[in-house]
Amino acid sequence: MNLSHYTKEFRYNLQLAYPVILGMLGHTLIGIVDKLMVGNLGSAELAAVSLGNSFVFVAMSIGIGFSTAITPIVAEGDAEKDQLKVRSTFHHGLFLCTVLGLVLFAIVFLAKPLMYVMGQPAEVIALALPYLGWTAFSLIPMVMYQGYKQFADGLSMTKYSMYAIVMANVVHVPINYALIYGVWIFPELGVTGAGLGTVISRVMMVLFMHWMLARNERLGVYFKGFTFDEIKKVTVRKIVNLGLPSSMQMLFEVALFTSAVWLCGNIGKTSQAANEIALSLATITFMFAMGLSVTAMIRVGNQRGLNDYKNLVVVARSIFLLVLLVEAVFALGFILLNDFLPPFFLDVDNVSQLADNTEVIAIAAQLLIVAAIFQVSDGVQVVVLGALRGLQDVKIPMYITFVAYWIVGFPVSFYLGKYTEWRAVGVWIGLLAGLTAAALFLYLRFNHLTKKLIYEQEKAEFEALDRHGG
Structure with a gap:
């Protein structure tokens, strides 16, 4: 099969992916706005946001990972034109997400005392707790x-x-500015103001999302007549069986990056702040891969609903190729701009912070070189994972991601960061090792599974023709 079979899919892939990418960039921007505004207050404040977000990101990864179970089932039902299946999946999924959100809030809130046993600087903890x-x-x-x-x-x-997400950012920026710095009638809350601004923008975001979807004529049938009597154990079990392993996959990766925050925090506040800057920039580029991962999940789910496994492989590989090209461009950008980007996150004109800021910029520049190298691995692993979710294959990938991130990645990060002169750079080399292992073995899983599905389908078709001929 020549290259054109894959490249001809690029246009539709991008049509599906670009709104997801822009939405995810906007969602990431909420956190980055916090860091940019708080970074002007000092490196301790930036480190506090980093530490606080490390807890929230772990919980958020569970919530987002779990919710991805909804998409492939809905995509499959949409391809089958099964309206009842789509409605049931939506109602059960939204119910389970609401319950999970409450549980995650309670867990993270009760986990705040853990900051005291993590070896973080006392001034950073004091700022991070209310945030x-x-x-x-x-x-x-x-x-x-x-x-x-x-x-x-x-x-x-x-x-x-x-x-x-665009609406949430329009709300978030002015509210954040007012609450952090104290503008007009608003009190000057500093780091705490950034947290409160995030709450307000996210509440408005979910309300706006509901309003938009409910008023759409095509979707009206899915928003009428909901009762708790519709909640059935069999559907709950199906979503949980897909959602729980998916949440663990995302948790294993996010927890690895969170461990990098903690390891860099143990090295010192400048390493922690540098880690946060590099991680923020790498997260922006990762959103492009995440958008393509959602595209893979949707399109593979559709092809699964149509039982067209040969075209499924073509579609999936076209997305794999696209992410390789996109991430290679970002890798080059990080290499060329590694010294230019970090100063945007700090108040470089603050003389009292000059020594800290100079050190933070130097460390962050080194981390961006490592980030440039793992762009490709990171993009491939998340897109292949999306394709596997579209196939509703989640358990084996869960084991693969655990081994890649915690048997391969974390030990390398821990050893190089704690026992060598590599320090923060060593921590990020461990991230590179984990992401590369995940990309390789997830692709091998996808290749094995699709070959098996195509073989079984061809075998069934041959046997059906043989019976008919007989």
Whole structure:
């Protein structure tokens, strides 16, 4: 099969992916706005946001990962034109996301005392505790929003989440500025103001998402007549069986990156702040891969519903090729701009912070070189994971991601960061090792599974023809 078979799919892939990418960039921008505004207060404040977000990101990864179970089932039901299946999946998924959001808030809020046993600087902990309280509460509307988003994505209506995120950012920036610095009638709350601003923007985001979807004529049937009597154990079990392993896959990766925050925090506040800067920039580029991962999940789910496994492979590989090209461009950008980007996150004109800021910029520049190298691995692993979710294959990938990140990646990060002169750079080399292992073995899993499905389908067709001929 020549290259044109794959490249001809690029246009439709990008049509589906670009709203998801813009939506995810907007969602990431909420956190980056916090860091940019708080970074002007000092390196301790930036490190506090980093520490607080490390707890929230772990919980958020569970919520987002779990919600991805909704998309492939909805996409499959949409291809089968099974309206009842789509409705049931949406209602059950939204119910489970709401419950999960409440549980995650409670867990993160109660976990705040863990900061004292993590070896973090005392001044950073004092600033991080109130910030974490508010951002933990924002998990409730955040995970509820995911229920709506994954439903719309499954119907290939990917623009709605983009609109909701744009609205959230329009609200977030001025509210954050007012609450952090104290403008007009608003008190000057510093780091705490950033957390409160995140809560307000996420509540408005989920309300806006509901309003947009409910008023759509095509979707009206899915928003009428909901009762708790519709909640059935069999459907709950199906979503949980897909959602729980998916949440673990995302948890294993996010927890690895969170461990990098903690390891860099043990090295020192400048390493922690540098890690946060590099991680913020790498997260922006990762959103492009995440958008293509959602595209893979939708399109593979559709092809599964149509039982067209040969075209499924073509579609999936076209997305794999596309992410390779996109991430290679970002890798080159990080290499060329590694010294230029970090200063944007700090107040370089603050003379009292000059020594700290100079060290932070130097470390962050080195980390961006490592980030440039793992761009490709990171992009491939998340897109292949999306394709596997579209096939509703989640358990084996869960084991693969655990081994890649925690048997391969974390030990390398821990050893190089703690016992060598590589320090923060060594921590990131461990991230590179884990992501590369995940990309390789997830692709081998996808290749094995699709070959098996095509073989079984061809065998069944041959046997059916043989019986008919007989």
